[in-house]
Amino acid sequence: MALMITDECINCDVCEPECPNSAISEGEEIYEIDPNLCTECVGHYDEPQCQQVCPVDCIPKDPNRVENHDQLMEKYRIITAA
Template identity: 70%
Template sequence: MALTINEECINCDVCEPQCPNDAIYMGPEIYIIDPEKCTECVGHHDEPQCMVVCPVDCIDPHPEWKETPDQLMAKFRELQSKKA
């Protein structure tokens, strides 16, 4: 499933550069994760890097965007093919 950033975000700027899919960007008030680009780092890392570096634990599973590990890997492959 994709991830989402909740209202606890302090805009510390550490998550955005860690995202290998460029899925994180600054929204009107807090950072936002684009669920169409978020693979929870599947294909890149063993765990979501944004969650690893977040100092306030404000990143949660997206409640409306549920995906299996196989679906996340398929999304990773599709995103990689668009970069080539």
């Protein structure tokens, strides 16, 4: 699954620099995650780094973007090959 940022986001800016795929960007009101770039840090780290640093715990898995580990690894390979 890709991750998503909920409206509980306080725009603290700590998640964006932690994303190895540059999937996080500042949206109109809160930060957003591009699901096409989010691999939940598969291929880079054991745990999603944005979730690790988020002080308000507002980065859950996106239930509309169900992906297994193999799919996330394939997405990682495509992103890093580009």
